[in-house]
Amino acid sequence: MAKRVLVIGGGPAGLSAARTLGRLGIPTLLVEREDRLGGRPVLEDYHTLIPRRMTPSQVLGPYVEEVNNSQTVEVKLGTEVVGCEGSAPNFKVRLSNGEEHEVAAIVVATGFKHFDARRKGELGYGIFPDVITNLELEQMFSREGKLYKPSNGQLPQRVAFVFCVGSRDRQLGVTNVHCCRYGCALSGLQASEIREKYPEVDVFCYYMDVRTYGTWEYPFYWEPQEKFGVRYVRGRIAEITYSPSDGRLRIKHEDTIVKRPAEIPVDLVVLVLGMEPSEGTKKVAQILGLAQDPDSQFLVPAEESGSNVLSSKAGVFIAGACKGPIDIESSLSEGEAAAVEAVSFIGAKVAV
Ligand SMILES: Cc1cc2nc3c(=O)[nH]c(=O)nc-3n(C[C@H](O)[C@H](O)[C@H](O)COP(=O)(O)OP(=O)(O)OC[C@H]3O[C@@H](n4cnc5c(N)ncnc54)[C@H](O)[C@@H]3O)c2cc1C
Incomplete structure (x- = not known):
């Protein structure tokens, strides 16, 4: 069984998931559709963040640096997931660059878009x-x-x-x-x-x-x-x-x-x-077959679980604004929680 974890989305939630997986020594593939990590509006457009009045690069810069320098995290920019077959712990995902990868678990962190x-x-x-x-x-x-x-x-x-x-x-x-x-x-x-x-x-x-x-x-x-x-x-x-x-x-x-x-x-x-689910969130929900709220289209956690990072599908974890409006600190925490759930799901022996 492949013990690799796929993280989709390199905004605050996905970065945090990838950083945690990297720290635990878990082979990780981080796929981001834009040409840089950080969630484009967050890192490039926001000036001062609530609640601590820090700049985006003060908050997210250390995450980007650690993920880019991790021995076990591979980052693919300008890339999306376009297909997925099989089920956990043997997902076979197809990427927009034509590559195929086997992964045991997936963290979805595809975020939101701004209301028009x-x-x-x-x-x-x-x-x-x-x-x-x-x-x-x-x-x-x-x-x-x-x-x-x-x-x-x-x-x-x-x-x-x-x-x-x-x-x-x-x-x-x-x-x-x-x-x-x-x-x-x-x-x-x-x-x-x-x-x-x-x-x-x-x-x-x-x-x-x-x-x-x-x-x-x-x-x-x-x-x-x-x-x-x-x-x-x-x-x-x-x-x-x-x-x-x-x-x-x-x-x-x-x-x-x-x-x-x-x-x-x-x-x-x-x-x-206001915030709405990103097109990427809706697309990934279709590809992976994840439950969405019928009205807002945000992803919804598994009904029977007390955790809000377990998705409706075994082996798929959800974090951050793909599930609804949320702030950056909570997105970072959910990324960590989703990563730990993914490690626990695949039963990997962690490197710490
Ligand atoms: C105007 C505005 C100002 C805000 N200011 C603050 C603030 O000051 N402080 C604060 O705490 N919160 C603020 N927020 C909220 C904050 O933006 C979110 O909490 C945060 O961006 C959520 O992080 P995320 O990683 O879940 O999603 P996102 O930031 O949306 O990141 C998702 C990432 O996934 C990528 N992606 C999407 N689909 C795919 C796909 N199919 N394949 C690959 N990659 C994909 C995107 O390109 C993006 O990089 C603000 C929100 C708005 C609208």
């Missing part, structure tokens, strides 16, 4: 240049180190964050009713960063309700308001429009606390994007 804000036409994304996503704001910070209006390069006087775009939204049908989990906290951080660097810029956060889980409550909800003067407005956004008379955007909303319609001019709108 164009699907919420009333918010004006793709129509008005000064309506951007929170991912684009991160890119602005990380690549250019400054805040500006894409339409003219000037500093906005007033910025509005719109929470839950593509999350908790029943108007989109059953597919996007889940919470993205990271959005409220990241927005609290981004809003604070703007106020700290540009105290003259007013920042508003439009929310349905704020979900800064656990210990994130103080640093990413109270601190933005009490220390940085970010203003939180509970409101439902009806529409974002553009007024040619003053060249500013208008947020039309209902303030659900005072129960009145309102409209305010703003210069930059930041849409806080």
